[in-house]
Amino acid sequence: MSGDDYRFGRYVPAEQVPPAPKRVTDQVVQRFEHVFEVDPERMTRFQQQKMPTWDTRRIVAARWDHLDAVHREFADEVLLAGEGPDPGPESTQDEGKGANE
């Protein structure tokens, strides 16, 4: 999904103003598809930064790329939230160190 077709190599100043937030729940707003943001009103101590569009998109793309890399490296199978139930292996007694103490 890296970048979601966003062109990180093009900087157009007018495009850097993030869209106005739309309320999703009483604690969460949204400016970009699939990108949720804590209600800015709640950020009273650690204040929000003036984050241009490219930076939000960069962080989101980096996160997906990082997750992909971690999955490649460590996962036998990747389960996504909301996917159908996976029965998993039949449960057996855990014989690992410290188990069943």
Place this chain on the structure above:
Amino acid sequence: MSDKQVTQAAARSEATTTTDPEPTPSTSGDDTTPGRAPDDHGPRGSNGDDRAVDLAMPHLGQIEQAFVERWHENATGCFSSGHKFCREVCPVTQVTRNENHTPTAFHANVIGLEKGHLSVEDVADDYVHCTQCGGCEVRCPNTLMVGDFYRARTETVKVVRAMRAMLVDKGLDREKWKVWNRLTDELKNEPVLGVEGEQPNGQAQVRDWAAGLDIPIGGDTIMFVDCEAAYYRTSVPRATAQILRKAGVEFGLMNEQWCCGGPAAEMGYVEQSMRFARHNVDDWRRSGVKRIIAIEPHDYVHFTEDYPAYFGDEFDFEVVQIIDLVAELIRDGRLELVKPIERVATYHDPCRLNKRKGIHEAPREILRAIPGLEFRDVDRVTQWSYCSGGGGGLPIEKPEITAEISRRRLEKASELDVDLLVSACVWSERPLTAAGDEAGIEVRDIIELVAESAGIEVGGRTRA
């Protein structure tokens, strides 16, 4: 400059992220007074927030006080997390193994200063140990996992730059940086050919690289040629200009191109950086420029982060990174790569493209389009911990660390059994080339390769 302005220079943030919830990319920007950062905001609590902590510590001078107030929150965000995911991606930490050179330390020192446990003098040299690669920031979970959710991320690079600005304000700046920036101020370009004796580094030679190419001055679109490319690796701007011409892209050069001012900002010379930026923007205006092609990643960062912070809404230029443009030209069939390059190559993700700007797909697309080239890739996430050591002024003050970072990068390339390491950042190519000589691996710029595959006789030079 008044004391107040000096203080603001020390505390300033060089880029567009500030603690302002308004959805605008920059502030009004009509104040471009040297040393005054237009995106500065007052001390915490000045907006009437009575929950803000009173940070006024009797042991801190005015400059340190402003620095601590500006960076308290970001530093606390790190200090209270302290998970050090950043540690092993940091190219300097990998080499020095010194805890004082870790991104964590750069934040912890802000707290240390605030609490009176250390002085600026104690940590001045530590803050030289950073290439401003951005690896720590992107790997930090406070950025990677929640930066978009809280709309606030870890800002290590800005903390380092602000500390360096404070060192300049306090007269504690490093000797070699002082010389470098004094010469840059005199020459209007960086002394990339050497700081000793007479070097052909100045304005009189700034367009020598273009000899015989007959490129016009001004126009809608200009190509900005950074100092290392203009004077040192002249094959890169020559290759770029000829590729663009071949693909039918119209462009010109600046009337009077000064250094972009980015390196000065990286080393803490904020007033100089802003003055150079002002000159360049005025030059663009005079020529009716609307679009800048940045052929070098550091310039792209500077034009898209620092210039908007310096000038606010006045900065309305489109900036195009050359790799994105060349990938598009190839994709659209406007540039044909016909000549096979029978080499086995890997790609070095330049930090400012990959980690700081998220540009990593376009260079891979280009390399896969070159006929004959066997491309052995290493993914962009693994490369968050790779660097050449060539950025952030490190090679000027600590060339031995830069050399070791580059040596390790070539060691990684050797493991892939390649005979070519391709980069897309001219500043990385000098230390990488030196390390490549030792490792028996050639180092080339991606645009040089594209030009060769397009059948262009580039000319210019790749080394001194």
